[in-house]
Amino acid sequence: MADWSPLAKVYDPLKAGSIDGTDVEPHDRAVWRAMGARYKxxxxxxxxxxxxxxxxxxxxxxxxxxxxxxxxxxxxILRLRLVRDIVTGFSKRYAFIEYKEERSVVRARRDANxxxxxxxxxxxxxxxxxxxxxxxxxxxxxxxGGKKESGQLRFGGRDxxxxxxxxxxxxxxxxxxxxVRRDWDRHREAExxxxxxxxxxxxxxxxxxxxRR
Numbered sequence: 001m002a003d004w005s006p007l008a009k010v011y012d013p014l015k016a017g018s019i020d021g022t023d024v025e026p027h028d029r030a031v032w033r034a035m036g037a038r039y040k041x042x043x044x045x046x047x048x049x050x051x052x053x054x055x056x057x058x059x060x061x062x063x064x065x066x067x068x069x070x071x072x073x074x075x076x077i078l079r080l081r082l083v084r085d086i087v088t089g090f091s092k093r094y095a096f097i098e099y100k101e102e103r104s105v106v107r108a109r110r111d112a113n114x115x116x117x118x119x120x121x122x123x124x125x126x127x128x129x130x131x132x133x134x135x136x137x138x139x140x141x142x143x144x145g146g147k148k149e150s151g152q153l154r155f156g157g158r159d160x161x162x163x164x165x166x167x168x169x170x171x172x173x174x175x176x177x178x179x180v181r182r183d184w185d186r187h188r189e190a191e192x193x194x195x196x197x198x199x200x201x202x203x204x205x206x207x208x209x210x211x212r213r
Contacts, residue, residue, distance in 0.1 A: 004021075004162075004164060004165070005162070006156075006161035006162050006163075006164070007156060007157065007158065007161055007162075008021075008132065008144070008156030008157065008162075010132070010133045010134050011128070011132045011133065011134040011135045011136060011142065011156075012134065013026075013031050013034035013035050013037075013136055013141065013142050014026060014031060014035060015155075015156060015162075016031075016034075016142065016143075016144060016154045016155055016156050017030075017031040017034075017153075017154060017155075018155065018162075019153075019155055019162070019163050020155075020162055020163045020164065020165040020166075021155070021156065021162045021165070022165050028151060028152060029141075030141035030152050031141060032141070033140060033141035034136045034140055034141030034142040035141075037136050037140040037141065037142070039135070039136050039137065039140055039142075041129045041130055041135065042129070045096075045129075045130070046079070047078065047079050047096075047098040048098065049127045049129075049130035049131050050102070050105075050126075050131065051078070051098050051099050051100070051101075051102060051105050052096055052097065052098045052099075052105070052126070052127040053071075053096070053097045053098075053099070053105060053108055053109060053112075053124055053125070053126060053127065054094065054095075054096060054124070054125050054126070054127050054128065055067070055071075055094060055095045055096070055097060055112075055122055055123070055124050056093065056094035056095075056122065056123045056145065057093065057094075057120060057121065057122050057123045058082075058091065058093040058094060058095065058117065058118075058120060058122060059093075059117065059118035059119060059120040060090065060091050060093060061091075061118060062082075062091065062117060062118045062120070063082070064080060064082045064095075066117065066118065067080060067082060067095055067097070067117075068080055070112070070115070070117055071097050071108055071112065074099070074104050074107045074108035074111065074112065075099045075100065075101055075103065075104020075105075075107065075108065076099065076100040076101070076104065077097060077098070077099060077100070078098045078099060078100050079096075079097070079098040080095065080096075080097050080098070081095060081096045081097075082095040083095060083096070096127065105126070108124065109124055109125065109126060109158075112124045113125070113159070123145055123159065125144070125145075125157060125158060125159060126158075128144065128157075138152075138154075142154070144156055144157030144159065144160065145157075145159065
């Protein structure tokens with residue numbers, strides 16, 4: 001608990017899928033996907049990651065010019081890349097914006113998050129791909145975004161930080177993880193046994209019913 005932090009220092013899909021970073025079992029299939037992903041950051045990306053913002057949840061009709069108009073009021077923009085499908089050319093609804101100065105990045109992150117652009121409320125955060133070790137993007141089950149309705153919430157970012165775990169007095173979270181996992185395995189085995197017995201009873205009931213006929 002001494003080194004606990006509300007923000008992730010290293011990206012772990014299992015922890016990102018947990019509200020307090022203590023889960024020992026994935027709670028949705030996307031986390032399983034992220035844990036098995038072999039993702040490497042795009043080395044072709046240029047620019048300073050510490051001066052770059054990630055902007056998502058864009059309207060599909062939003063253009064580079066519109067983004068430049070909206071975000072240039074926070075400072076001088078060095079590069080702006082609206083990510084598009086390589087085949088269709090359609091917007092993938094997210095972009096990267098690099099500023100010339102750090103104060104511009106900080107200001108835009110603070111003031112532009114949840115700004116409405118073309119009738120869509122956008123999500124703005126610092127770039128993670130090149131700054132957070134182990135990063136897995138949302139399309140592979142990772143990320144730190146997501147909405148409650150999607151059931152794919154991720155934690156450990158500035159928009160949705162970890163909640164501090166409750167200390168139950170049984171030692172650090174890392175020491176409890178093995179015991180929790182064993183308890184979970186026993187619970188699953190008991191559930192399998194219960195299902196098997198229920199299936200057997202239903203089978204016997206069907207046979208008795210057919211015999212009476």
